Amino acid sequence: MSTRPVLEVKDLDVHYGLRRRRRRALHEVSLSVAPGETVGIIGETGSGKSTLARAALGLVPVSAGSIVVDGEDVSSYGHRQWRTLRRRGVIQYVFQDPLRSLDPDLTIEASLAEPLLIQGMSRGEAAVRVRSFLSRVRLSEDLLDRSPAELSGGQRQRVAVARALVTEPRLIILDEPVSALDSANRVQILQILKELRGDGVALVFISHDLGSVAGVADRIAVLYQGELVEAGAARDVISRPRHPYTRLLVSSAPTLHSAPAERAEREALRALLHA
Numbered sequence: 001m002s003t004r005p006v007l008e009v010k011d012l013d014v015h016y017g018l019r020r021r022r023r024r025a026l027h028e029v030s031l032s033v034a035p036g037e038t039v040g041i042i043g044e045t046g047s048g049k050s051t052l053a054r055a056a057l058g059l060v061p062v063s064a065g066s067i068v069v070d071g072e073d074v075s076s077y078g079h080r081q082w083r084t085l086r087r088r089g090v091i092q093y094v095f096q097d098p099l100r101s102l103d104p105d106l107t108i109e110a111s112l113a114e115p116l117l118i119q120g121m122s123r124g125e126a127a128v129r130v131r132s133f134l135s136r137v138r139l140s141e142d143l144l145d146r147s148p149a150e151l152s153g154g155q156r157q158r159v160a161v162a163r164a165l166v167t168e169p170r171l172i173i174l175d176e177p178v179s180a181l182d183s184a185n186r187v188q189i190l191q192i193l194k195e196l197r198g199d200g201v202a203l204v205f206i207s208h209d210l211g212s213v214a215g216v217a218d219r220i221a222v223l224y225q226g227e228l229v230e231a232g233a234a235r236d237v238i239s240r241p242r243h244p245y246t247r248l249l250v251s252s253a254p255t256l257h258s259a260p261a262e263r264a265e266r267e268a269l270r271a272l273l274h275a
C-alpha cells in the first residue's frame with residue numbers, strides 16, 4: 001500500500017464574503033493524513049472545522065495554500081473537475097445530517113447503488129456490494145426498499161456511512177457524524193468507524209466533542225479561531241495538551257482518562273484564552 005498522504009493541506013487560507021464583508025475562516029492551516037489513518041479535528045463552534053472539510057471536498061474556494069488529494073493537486077480545480085474527482089469515489093463524506101448526504105427521492109438501495117453504477121458497475125454486482133456494506137453497518141436488508149424519511153436518525157446515518165464506503169474510497173471526511181444521534185446510536189457509529197481502521201481507508205473525523213474523537217482517532221488536530229493550534233498523536237494531545245484551548249477542552253471532557261480539572265483551573269484557562 002502506498003504511504004503517500006491521501007490528503008495534504010498546506011498553508012490553507014479560506015475567506016467568506018466579498019470586500020467589506022470579507023472574513024477569514026481559516027489561516028495557514030497545514031495538515032497531512034496518511035493512508036488508513038484516522039485524524040480527529042476538534043474545535044469549538046465557528047473555529048473553521050466545517051470550512052476545512054468543505055475546502056477538502058471542493059465545496060468552498062481556497063484563497064491561499066494548497067490541497068493535494070491522493071497525489072493530485074486540486075487547489076485550483078473548477079466545479080467540473082471537482083465533480084469528476086468526487087464521482088471517482090476517491091474521497092467521500094458524511095455530514096451531521098444524513099438527509100444532506102441522501103437523496104430523499106431514492107430508496108436506500110438506489111442511494112447505495114448510485115455511486116457504483118456511476119462508476120460503471122453492473123446492476124447485479126452493485127446489488128451484491130450494497131448488501132455486503134449494509135451488513136457492515138449492521139442494517140437489515142428489509143430497509144433497502146424504504147426511503148430515507150422512513151428510517152430513524154441512527155439508521156439514516158448508518159446508511160450515509162455505508163454510502164461513503166461502497167466505492168472503497170481512500171478518504172472519508174465525516175463532519176460531526178454522531179452529534180445528532182442519541183448515545184446508543186453514537187456508540188454504535190463510533191464502533192463502526194473504529195472497525196474501518198483496519199481497511200486502509202483514511203478518516204477525517206470532525207467534532208466539537210473531544211470525547212467522541214478520542215476513542216477513534218490516531219491523531220488529533222485542534223482548530224481555534226481558524227488556526228491549527230495543536231496537532232499530535234491522540235494520546236499525547238489528551239495526556240499532555242500544550243495549547244490553553246486544548247487544555248480547556250481536555251479538562252472539560254468528563255469521559256477522558258485524565259481527571260476533569262477543577263473549576264478554578266478551567267476559569268483560569270478561559271481567562272488566558274480571552275486575554
Ligand SMILES: Nc1ncnc2c1ncn2[C@@H]1O[C@H](COP(=O)(O)OP(=O)(O)OP(=O)(O)O)[C@@H](O)[C@H]1O
Binds near residue numbers: 047
Ligand atoms: N457560507 C458562509 N458565509 C460566511 N461566513 C461563513 C460561512 N460559513 C461559515 N462562515 C463563518 O466561518 C467561520 C467558520 O465556520 P465553520 O462552519 O467552518 O465553523 P465550525 O467550526 O464548523 O462550527 P460548528 O461547530 O458550529 O459547525 C465562522 O465564523 C462562520 O460564521
